Amino acid sequence: MNDSPLDSLDARAIAFAYLVFGVCGIFGGEALLWLGFGIPVSPTLALVKGLALVVISSAFVGGLVAWKNKRINRQQRSVRSSLNQLRSVLDASPVAILAVTPDGRVTRWNEAASETFGWDQQEVIGEFLPTIADDRRFEVISLIERSITADGLSNYPVERQRKDGEIREFRLSTAVVRDADGEASEVIGAFVDVTEQKQRERRLREFEMAVEQAGHAIYLTKSDGEITYVNPAFEAITGYERDEAVGKTPAILNSGEMDEAYYEELWETIETGSTWQEQITDQRKSGELYTAIQTIASITEGDEVLGYVAIQSDITESVLTRQRLGVLNRMLRHNLRNRVNVIEGYAAVIRSDATDESLIAAADNILSASAELAIVADKAQTVADLLESEGTARRVTDMVAVSVDHAESQYPDATVSSTVESECSRVVDNRLRVAIDELVSNALEHGGGTVHIDVFPSSTDSTKLVVRVSDDGPGLPQTEWEVIERGEETPLEHGTGMGLWLVNWVVTKVGGSMALESSHLGGATVVLEVPIVGPETFGSPKSSDDSGDSGGSNETDDSESSDSTDVSNGSEPSESPSGR
Structure with a gap:
């Protein structure tokens, strides 16, 4: 508030000055009139009346000034009180509030600003915004x-840097303080930190985009089952547009294939807060049935269930594919085996009765081809059983030892040895045995006479072991390996058998990887990197050196792991892949 010069003067001083001025005016005027113009001095009574009027006027002016000063003092006390209250509010405000001059120098900085930005008030006052x-x-x-x-601005988005270098997002509102001339003297800014809010909004948008773009049907319902949202995949899978589904219940998908007990168990599960996951057969809008894996979970706030979220993964094609493969596998296993037996029987008769050498050779070729077909049928069954089975934990030392023993019995003229580092007596998925057997058998069947198995810790992942099978054979054709790496065969590019595919499927199934390297024995080396499935260490590993000691050091009683999967390639599985 800008006071006039009179505002700061005492009322008595003003009255006295007014009195002196009045007295001097009366007597000075009389003297000027008498000396300058010769006008006689006014009578005494008139002078007394004039002086009395001056005295009364002086007293009135003094009283009026005193009354004005009291009002001014009250107003100033009120303004000071308001300013003090405003400063208290600014200091106590949880919002960062600061003021700067038009050139950006800080004039005010409340406690919340210190907490928000990290600088103390004494560090910033008079300085450019830090x-x-x-x-x-x-x-x-x-x-x-x-x-x-x-x-002034309102809710203007800005980014500001804290003292520690962190960038935060704010909503800025400003007000302008002007002086008596209307010029801006300060700009006051209030900074509301919206960093977490913006992050939540971004996560919400990302979640919404993920749900909208998901390949699974997702829908939300109220607690009574009324659908409130469906994503585009729901529309594509069920055939119901969003407007057709929202407001309805999931009963629009009911195919009649699931009995009442299914739905009773479903509701009992989700109403207790547990997650439901089961296969279901539903019906599209077109009337076509489809099979899905359905997961339903409750949406809660505290103890209150607000609604449910359901996710459906359409597995119709997978079910049909499994059925087709099952039929084809049965036909391959049963019908092919029967026909092979017939062919072998007739070939054996021909060979026993033939006297012509060429006819005997032809019969031998038929018998050989029939045996190969029988092996293919058995291997196809092994693949089917293995990939549908659940793995169990088994010591890698036992599996390697059994594989060595099995190879020695099948190929008595071959040299099969193994080296397992001491820290590798760990537990892995028992289905790995099939892959090891297949690699060893393939190496010995295709020209190799020496095979060595190494087991050692992975140099890149402490949770994995490496199983390396090396041979001295002719090596693996690059085209054969490229087919495996590509993951599919074509009419012009394909493998020569099922062996490498079987190894690849097994290793992938157990969560590992497969690579091809050159062998120190002169042939090929296939490297399997597989996860350790348990921390247990059972005894010490059995190993043999490279000199050909492939027998005694690796002997293991296979009966000690009766719960494991032991499937030997090229012969009947010794146990089913499920361990039963």
């Missing part, structure tokens, strides 16, 4: 000018 890097000062000046021009 929340802005030097190379971005022009942006602040521009923002201040905009605030002054617009007489």
Whole structure:
């Protein structure tokens, strides 16, 4: 508040000055009139009346000034009280509030600003805003000018840097303080930190985009089952548009294939807060049935169930494919085996009765081809059983030892040895035995006479072991390996058998990987990297050196692991892949 010069003067001084001025005016005027113009001095009574009027006027002016000063003092006390209250409010405000001059120097800085930005008040007062890097000062000046021009901004998005370097997002509202001439003296800014809110909004948008773009049917319901949202995949899978589904219940998908007990158990599960996951057969809008894996979970707030979220994965094609493969496998296993037996029988008769050498050779070729077909049929069954089975834990030392023993019995003229490092007596998926057997058998069947198995820790992942099978054979054709790496065969590019595919499927099934390297024995080396499935260490590993000691050091009683999967390639499975 700007007071006039009179506001600061005492009322008595003003009255006295008014009195002196009046007395001097009366007597000075009389003297001027008498001396200058010869006019006689006024009678005494008139002078007394004039002086009395001056005295009364002086007293009135003094009283009026005193009354005005009291009002001014009351107003100033009120303004000071309001300013003190405002400062208290600003200091106590949880919102960061600061003020700057038009050139960006800080004049006010409340406690919340210190907590928000990290600088204490004494560090910033009189300095340029520390929340802005030097190379971005022009942006602040521009923002201040905009605030002054617009007489304040509201909820303007800005980014500011904390003392520790962290960038935070704010909503800025400004007000302009002007002086008596209307010029801006300060710009006050209130910074509301919206960093977490923005992050939540971004996560919500990302979640919404993920749900919208998901390949699974997703829908939300109220607690009574009324559908409130469906994603595009729901529309594509069920055939119901969003407007057709929202407001309805999941009963629109009811195919009649599931009995009442299914739904009773479903509701009992989700109403207790547990997650339901089961296969279901539903019906599309077109009337076509489809099979899905359905997961339903409750959406809760505290103990209150607000609704449910359901996810359906359409497995209709997978079910049909499994059925087709089952039929084909049965036909391959049963019908092919029967026909092979017939062919072998007739070939054996021909060979026993034939006297012509060429006819005997032809019969032998038929018998050989029949045996190969029988092996293919057995291997196909092994693949089917293995890939549908659940693995169990088994010591890698036992599996390697059994594989060595099995190879020695099948190929008595071959040299099969193994080396297992001491820290590798760990537990892995028992289905790995099939892959090891297949690699050893393939190596010995295709020209190799020496095979060595190494087991050692992975150099890149402490949770995995490496099983390396090396041979001295002719090596693996690059085209054969490229087919495996590509993951599919074509009419012009395909493998020569099922062996490598079987190894690849097994290793993938147990969560490992497969690679091809050159062998120190001169042939090929296949490297399997597989996860350790348990921390147990059972005894010490059995190993043999490379000199050909492939027998005694690796002997293991296979009966000690009766729960494991032992499937030997090229012969009947010794146990089913399920361990039964």
